[in-house]
Amino acid sequence: MIDFATKKFGIISLGCDKNRVDIEKLLAIIKANGCEITDDASNAQVLVINTCAFLNEARKEAIETVLEYSALKSANLEKIVVTGCLPQKYAKETFSGLLEADVFLGTDDYDKFFVALEKSYSGERVNFVGQGSHGFIGERVVTTPAHYAYLKIADGCNNHCTYCLIPKIRGKYESYPMDKLLNEAEGLGDVSELVLVAQDVTRYGLDLYGQKKLVEILKNLTALVNINSVRLLYCYPDMIDDALITEIRDNPKIVKYLDIPLQHSENKILKLMNRPAGRESYLELINKLRKEIPSIAIRSTFIAGFPTETEEDFAGLIEFIKEAKLDNCGFFAYSREPETAAYKLKGQIPYSVKKRRVKTLYEVQKQISFEKLQGFVGKSVKVLCDGIDYEKNCFVGRACFQAPEIDGKIYFNACSASQGEYYDVLIEKCDCYDLYGRTEDYEL
Numbered sequence: 001m002i003d004f005a006t007k008k009f010g011i012i013s014l015g016c017d018k019n020r021v022d023i024e025k026l027l028a029i030i031k032a033n034g035c036e037i038t039d040d041a042s043n044a045q046v047l048v049i050n051t052c053a054f055l056n057e058a059r060k061e062a063i064e065t066v067l068e069y070s071a072l073k074s075a076n077l078e079k080i081v082v083t084g085c086l087p088q089k090y091a092k093e094t095f096s097g098l099l100e101a102d103v104f105l106g107t108d109d110y111d112k113f114f115v116a117l118e119k120s121y122s123g124e125r126v127n128f129v130g131q132g133s134h135g136f137i138g139e140r141v142v143t144t145p146a147h148y149a150y151l152k153i154a155d156g157c158n159n160h161c162t163y164c165l166i167p168k169i170r171g172k173y174e175s176y177p178m179d180k181l182l183n184e185a186e187g188l189g190d191v192s193e194l195v196l197v198a199q200d201v202t203r204y205g206l207d208l209y210g211q212k213k214l215v216e217i218l219k220n221l222t223a224l225v226n227i228n229s230v231r232l233l234y235c236y237p238d239m240i241d242d243a244l245i246t247e248i249r250d251n252p253k254i255v256k257y258l259d260i261p262l263q264h265s266e267n268k269i270l271k272l273m274n275r276p277a278g279r280e281s282y283l284e285l286i287n288k289l290r291k292e293i294p295s296i297a298i299r300s301t302f303i304a305g306f307p308t309e310t311e312e313d314f315a316g317l318i319e320f321i322k323e324a325k326l327d328n329c330g331f332f333a334y335s336r337e338p339e340t341a342a343y344k345l346k347g348q349i350p351y352s353v354k355k356r357r358v359k360t361l362y363e364v365q366k367q368i369s370f371e372k373l374q375g376f377v378g379k380s381v382k383v384l385c386d387g388i389d390y391e392k393n394c395f396v397g398r399a400c401f402q403a404p405e406i407d408g409k410i411y412f413n414a415c416s417a418s419q420g421e422y423y424d425v426l427i428e429k430c431d432c433y434d435l436y437g438r439t440e441d442y443e444l
Contacts, residue, residue, distance in 0.1 A: 004034075007035060008046070008076075009030050009046045010041040010043070011023055011048050011050070011143075012047065014050060014051055014062055015050070015085065016052065016197075018155075018197050018199070021140070021151075022050065023084075023143070024143055025137040029111070029114075041069060041072060042072060042075065046079045047072070047077055047080050047081070048081045049062070049069065049080065050083045051083065051086035051087070053084075053088070053165065054165060054166065056337065062082075078121075079117065079121070080101045081105065081116075081117065082104050083104075083107075084107060085107060087104040087105065088106035088169055089168060091129040095127045102120045102126065103120045103125070103126045103128065104128065105128050105129060105132070107170060108130075108132040110137065111133050111137070112128050112133075136177065140184070140187075145419060147191065148192055148193040149188050151181065151194055151197070153175065153196055154203070155171075155173075156173045157199040158203070159199075162345075163306065163340055164340065172207070173200070173203055175206070175209075178216070181217065182221065182224070185224060185226075186224055188226065192420045193255070194230045195233060200234060201235055202214055202235045203236065214244060219251070222253035227253070229254070229255050230254050230255065231255040231257055235259060240258070240260070245288070245289065245293065249292055256400055257403065259403065260299070260300050263275055263303050264306065264317060266316045266320075269306050269313055272308065282320075282324075297400065299327060299403065301329065301332065302321075302332070304334065304354055305354030307347045308346070309334075309347075314357055321361065328369065328401075329365045331361040331365070333351070334354055366432045369433065373430040374430055376427045378427065379426075381424070381425050382425075383423050385418060386404070395411070395412050395417045396410070397412065397417075397423070397425075398410060408434045411437075412437045413442045414438065414441075423439050424439065424440065425438065425439055
């Protein structure tokens, strides 16, 4: 038997915030076994690399990361464990081809971590993908700054968008039991901002309870004394109903912010994507949200260069962006992924065209964002302090219209400020992404 308490464990997590939550749960398993965790990979005897496989670029990054860190085996490193989406979807290919790694675990195999690792120390490479119990793990070692955390309320997806591999990687949509999620949230301690994530948070509960339960879990989460506010990410447009809008509007602990992945505006393209609704209903939803919740910030993502997208279709998307005037947007070039329905579509767009279209969309949104941020200049904004930016020599934080890691920031001067606390910041200037200001008691 290997005494793993004598080993140091390092973690590298790639991909999305949902992946982050998965690796935080593995960290809790490692810590519960009395093992030391290091944030310096060069000091680790066991290095876990948690991977993404959503796009070809993500798969490439995962493989390159394994190859890069395998060089440490000439020093302290003894074992590389590859977990997450890459082995989950491509177990056969990665196990036979990525010889630098010693252990392979899928997205639901973390309970077998030490069993697989023990076996690898007997001298053989180990593929344990698909051998886990698929049980809910509630304990976590939070890797975000102490004042905010993510809560993953479901896994998988039922939407079957024609460009997306998620259902083939993560399987069908699976809501986690509400009582276990509430216990998990309580166990996080004092949290200034709890960010709810899933591939589609608005579908929460349908599979498990036979009806949507997002509003109910929001009520329960915001009733917890340790949760100061809750932010929602990844809300599918066809699932945003009046009950949810009312709860966001009337519940003071819910951040007035929604991330709604629309992906395109033109009905022909949306139909080929197997996306719900269309241009008219999207604009209607945006207008309704702004009417019911005037202060709401809306973020979205869009794909440029989907197969058959003509210059006319692209011009329509530009006009939609200009009309919708969303607060924040992410734009991505369509990635042709094997095993997706869109892979077989005729009318694939050259990469150079897709790249140009993405650049154009960012330029359009850049002007919209600048105009929106200009509206805050001269006004006081409530800011959650995320800490100190040592390069800018000031404090840095976020307002309600800025989600962590994906949106802009607010840089501000203050006599003093504490991470996780809120401050009224007088905005003095802006650029296309960020705001700059000071607390009113700060002397220039």
